[in-house]
Amino acid sequence: MIDEEVKAVILAIIIVVGVFSIAQLIASGRVVEPFSAIGLLGPKMKIGDYPKNVLVNQTINLYLFIDNHEGHLMYYVIYAKLGNRSTMINENVSANAPILDRYEVILPHGENITIPVSLKIQKPYRNARLIFEMWIYDPASETLRYHGRWVQLWINVTAPTIS
Amino acid sequence: MIKELAASLISVLIISSIMIQGCMGENEDVIRSIRDTYSKLVKAEEKGADVRDAAMKLQKALKLVEEAEENPENRETLLSEARELVEEVRSSIPLLIEEGEKKIFWRNIAIASVVAMIAILSFLTYYYGPRVFWTLWLKIRSRWVIEIIERVRENDRRGG
Structure with a gap:
């Protein structure tokens, strides 16, 4: 009733649909491009309103946003460092x-967190770079490892004037 | 007199530095146990365990250690609370692994069932599909009445 060519087409469609369904089933839940993200938010927990000029020992209030899309549980350590123009930092x-x-x-996979940051700088500094580096704890070597992600904020720290 | 004063000052300095070292050491101990438990959780996650709740508890323990550094007067209470949380997570790991392994087993069963089902359905569709299709086609049209509106001569149909 149905010729062989039509049967072959039906068979091909069935195979393609079947392989696609199985592949979807097996690949479900796997992370194709794992990544971690770090972001610096202003004192209002938004991108913007960052402090540019602060006084010595004035509390700098910021927020750090950390996002885990690595596909597994992660242990992040964020270091706040005080650098300057000549401080070298890159992915490596x-x-x-x-x-x-x-x-x-x-942080478990797919979760993010926003943590408050309060810092004080104890001496005047021009063109200071407030650097936040993302490190991770490596359970295999039981050490901290730089994860190649960082954010920075340029600020001038001035001494309070005595009137 | 000066010697006695200097000696007492030095002893105070030594005692306070030992105390500070001790406090820092205690904090570091808790951090170390958190990291150790984290390593175990990572292994549990690899075995299919759902570590979300356990991770939240460890995060809370980290927060408590941070608070302990900021509030030395409540340090002991905060650190013991952190230790309890870490212990709670540590003791729950075998159960989490067991549940994870079960989950992976049933997931594999589900994948195998779907693969088998697709294979069987493909076979049935290939061999019985056309027959089912034409049977249904005939059933649907079984009550149709065909009316010939215009009789066309055999020669006209052939275009001759």
């Missing part, structure tokens, strides 16, 4: 600068 090299503070966060 972390900044060689004094550490102001440290924040530790454990």
Whole structure:
């Protein structure tokens, strides 16, 4: 009743649909491009209103946004460092600068967290770079490893004037 | 007199530095146990465990350690609370792994069932599909009445 060519087409459609369905089933829940994200938010928990000029020992209030899309549980350590124009930092090299503070966060895959940051700088500084580096705890080596992500904020720290 | 004063000052300094070291050491101990438990959780997650709640507890423990550093007067209470949370997570790991392994087993069963079902359905469609299709086609049209409106001559149909 139905010739062989039509049967072959039906068979091809069935195979394609079947393979696609099975592939979808097996690949479901897998992360194709794992990544972690770090973001710096202003004192109102929004992008913007960042402080540019602060006084010595004035509390700088910011927020750090951390997002985990690595496909598994992550242990992040964020270092707040005080650098300057000449501080070298890139995806592979972390900044060689004094550490102001440290924040530790454990995040499951697909979750994010916004943590408050309060920092003080104790001496006047022109063109200071407030650097936030993302490090991760590696359970295999039981050490902290630089994860190649960082954010920065340029600020001028001035001494309060005595009137 | 000066010697005694200097000696007492030095001893105060030594005692306070030992105390500070001790406090820092305690914090570091809790951090170390959190990291150790985290490593175990990662392994549990690899075995299919749902570690979301456990991770939240560890995050809370980290927060407590941070608070302990900021509030030395409540340090002991906060650190013991953090230790309890870490212990709670640590003791729940075997159960989480068991549940995860079960979940993976049933997921594999589901995948195998779907694969088998697709194969069977493909076979049935290929062999019985046309027969079912034409049977249905005939059933649907079984009550149709065909009316010949115009008789066309055999020669006209052939275009001759």
